[in-house]
């Protein structure tokens with residue numbers, strides 16, 4: 605075998621060993637009549653095959669990010685797709701050196717994602733009426749002045765990274781979306797493309813907008829993650845926040861830049877942490893030096909708080 609071939613094989617083995625875990629994110633809106641029964645079966649199954657992660661089950665369907673060995677994750681995907689209620693689920697797969705969850709948590713909730721609007725305007729049966737735009741068209745649409753890219757995520761996610769020229773509603777939680785939507789009323793006649801991490805928030809946001817007089821609303825199918833998995837990501841600036849131990853992932857492989865600053869010293873930084881004061885728990889950008897100085901707290905006030913958590917160098921705190 606020649607040297608080049610050996611090198612390629614070595615590289616493949618190296619990647620396989622170092623990225624032996626899968627992280628899969630997915631959601632599916634489907635009517636689950638007896639979701640408590642489904643919950644029990646699902647928990648037992650996930651536990652048996654050794655998966656970790658976070659799953660929400662509701663009458664509206666399922667929303668999850670799970671991680672484990674490739675074989676277990678493939679089995680999970682197969683089982684879910686073989687159930688006709690979930691056969692349209694779109695799975696987004698990343699490889700990882702580690703499992704970014706401390707345990708398996710499955711919760712039953714009122715909604716797949718907390719929108720705060722389910723009981724009045726959003727009917728899950730209508731969700732299929734949304735219009736989608738594929739990741740392939742994003743790079744062409746982004747420079748069109750008449751097209752508005754609306755980031756429906758929380759503002760701290762937007763600060764860390766977003767699509768070039770996108771706008772944010774400056775919300776702390778997705779459940780504030782409906783209340784702040786009037787701030788973009790001037791775009792009611794524009795073509796609007798909503799986006800979020802994986803698409804689940806847009807399902808509700810874009811539907812809610814259509815119901816409230818916005819004429820031309822599309823959502824990015826599969827969100828930032830799908831765009832990042834399938835394109836070089838050149839129009840995403842900064843990093844994409846994710847809700848697991850990775851904290852953020854790279855989307856742009858062509859011209860990556862840091863767009864955020866340490867909230868304390870203002871130096872360029874894309875290091876996001878939670879404030880060590882559990883009562884505050886604010887998501888902030890903080891450089892390593894300032895984290896040391898403030899023991900991982902967002903302010904002197906939080907640093908002076910007696911029952912703050914011990915800063916462990918990462919700024920990630922798992923519930924014990």
Ligand SMILES: [Zn+2]
Pocket residue numbers: 866867868869870871890891892893894895
């Ligand atoms: Zn700093």
Ligand SMILES: [Zn+2]
Pocket residue numbers: 879880881884885886901902903906
């Ligand atoms: Zn704080």
